[in-house]
Amino acid sequence: xATIAEPEVRAGGEESRxxxxxxxxxxxxxxxxxxxxxxxxxxxxLSSPVNSRxxxxxxxxxxxxxxxxxxxxxxxxxxxxxxxxxTGGIDLSVGSILALGSVLCAMLLTMEGWxxxxxxxxxxxxxxxxxxxxxxxxxxxxxxxxxxxxxxxxRLVGLACGAVVAALxxxxxxxxxxxxxxxxGVLAVVPAVGxxxxxxxxxxxxxxxLQPFIVTLAMMVGILGVARLVTGQDQSVVPVYAGTNxxxxxxxxxxxxxxxxxxxxxxxxxACAIFAVLLRTTTFGRYVYAxxxxxxxxxxxGVAVDRVKIAVYALSGMLASLAGVLYTASISKESRTRxxxxxxxxxxxx
Numbered sequence: 001x002a003t004i005a006e007p008e009v010r011a012g013g014e015e016s017r018x019x020x021x022x023x024x025x026x027x028x029x030x031x032x033x034x035x036x037x038x039x040x041x042x043x044x045x046l047s048s049p050v051n052s053r054x055x056x057x058x059x060x061x062x063x064x065x066x067x068x069x070x071x072x073x074x075x076x077x078x079x080x081x082x083x084x085x086x087t088g089g090i091d092l093s094v095g096s097i098l099a100l101g102s103v104l105c106a107m108l109l110t111m112e113g114w115x116x117x118x119x120x121x122x123x124x125x126x127x128x129x130x131x132x133x134x135x136x137x138x139x140x141x142x143x144x145x146x147x148x149x150x151x152x153x154x155r156l157v158g159l160a161c162g163a164v165v166a167a168l169x170x171x172x173x174x175x176x177x178x179x180x181x182x183x184x185g186v187l188a189v190v191p192a193v194g195x196x197x198x199x200x201x202x203x204x205x206x207x208x209x210l211q212p213f214i215v216t217l218a219m220m221v222g223i224l225g226v227a228r229l230v231t232g233q234d235q236s237v238v239p240v241y242a243g244t245n246x247x248x249x250x251x252x253x254x255x256x257x258x259x260x261x262x263x264x265x266x267x268x269x270x271a272c273a274i275f276a277v278l279l280r281t282t283t284f285g286r287y288v289y290a291x292x293x294x295x296x297x298x299x300x301x302g303v304a305v306d307r308v309k310i311a312v313y314a315l316s317g318m319l320a321s322l323a324g325v326l327y328t329a330s331i332s333k334e335s336r337t338r339x340x341x342x343x344x345x346x347x348x349x350x
């Protein structure tokens with residue numbers, strides 16, 4: 001009996017070791033992206049010098065804060081691009097949208113009156129409020145209606161609510177025109193412009209059944225032309241100096257939270273967290289993955305593929321324009337040389 005039990009015990013031990021090894025391999029494969037980032041971090045630590053106190057400069061709070069600040073703008077764009085790529089698309093226009101957002105932000109912060117930037121962005125802001133509020137009210141009415149039957153007046157009520165909110169938003173934004181826009185104004189108005197431009201990308205791609213590469217390549221050139229049109233013939237640089245040619249609250253976007261966390265980095269981390277939750281826990285996120293996996297099967301399953309695509313490109317455009325705001329605000333008094341060399345805050349006319 002003992003001779004029979006021994007192989008069984010050894011076989012059981014080998015199976016347990018094999019299961020543990022398989023679990024480790026699955027873990028390594030599921031986290032392979034993070035291992036690459038960990039390797040880059042390790043290389044940075046090993047190649048960094050130390051200061052006179054023996055502290056690794058790469059790991060110092062000041063250096064990590066600067067790294068986070070520098071990657072925040074590209075990171076915001078990358079978050080939106082991630083959504084687009086997950087649907088099997090590509091958005092080449094994000095650089096131009098960032099440029100337009102930076103131009104609008106600089107002009108709104110530093111110029112008084114009804115400039116071309118104000119004339120362009122404020123009506124777009126009102127349009128976005130109208131559409132979003134009307135859609136939210138109509139969707140709520142549909143969700144609360146029995147058997148999914150929408151009340152006949154829901155569209156009128158939605159449009160009326162949207163018109164009221166849009167009028168209030170335009171009135172609020174127009175009230176800043178005689179002076180100069182503050183941070184709250186540009187954070188509301190400029191991302192709305194990016195949202196509309198991204199929606200236009202998505203609409204052409206979804207409804208026109210065109211390749212995203214071609215559409216966004218054309219939009220990349222077209223949006224840069226819009227930026228040139230907005231800035232006009234002026235070739236001067238528009239640096240943003242808090243308390244002189246711009247309001248003092250611009251410094252809020254250049255501040256360090258608790259002396260360590262830069263505000264642009266906070267925007268980036270918040271975007272990562274929000275869209276990670278959106279993709280992992282919502283129906284919209286599952287639709288995004290499904291479209292990227294098999295668009296035709298997703299469409300035959302009853303999913304509104306066109307709406308999801310338009311929403312994805314709209315979010316990408318919004319995040320790119322928000323990155324333009326953060327980029328403009330990051331140009332401080334000490335970066336005059338950088339501002340003169342930059343193509344985002346000057347007139348894009350070649």
